[in-house]
Amino acid sequence: MHTSREALAPEMIGDFYEGRLVDWGDYSAYFERIKGGTDFSPYFVGLPNDSCQSPHWGYVFKGAIRFIYDDHDELISAGEAYYAPPGHRVECVEDAETVEFAPSAAFQATMEVFGKNLEAQSR
Numbered sequence: 001m002h003t004s005r006e007a008l009a010p011e012m013i014g015d016f017y018e019g020r021l022v023d024w025g026d027y028s029a030y031f032e033r034i035k036g037g038t039d040f041s042p043y044f045v046g047l048p049n050d051s052c053q054s055p056h057w058g059y060v061f062k063g064a065i066r067f068i069y070d071d072h073d074e075l076i077s078a079g080e081a082y083y084a085p086p087g088h089r090v091e092c093v094e095d096a097e098t099v100e101f102a103p104s105a106a107f108q109a110t111m112e113v114f115g116k117n118l119e120a121q122s123r
């Protein structure tokens with residue numbers, strides 16, 4: 001299986017996030033464009049420790065993102081690959097472009113809560 005960013009339809013969240021997702025059974029892959037200054041922490045509220053419960057493997061093509069854990073932060077910059085275990089929050093430090101991979105079940109469970117929080121904040 002393979003795909004390209006251009007082959008996937010964009011899903012937008014406001015003016016701060018564009019995601020292009022493909023589900024490959026047990027794993028999901030998604031290309032992202034995220035506006036600098038975006039803090040995703042409010043969307044994880046309600047999950048254990050108000051943190052993302054999905055692991056992610058990825059690569060930053062442009063910009064920088066920060067994973068925030070209870071005991072430390074990790075800044076990931078353009079040209080770096082990463083692994084983010086469950087139990088993190090994330091913010092985009094500067095306009096970023098990434099590709100990430102995650103187990104579909106854990107990712108979808110987290111995104112259900114994320115979506116409810118997004119909808120509640122949009123009201």
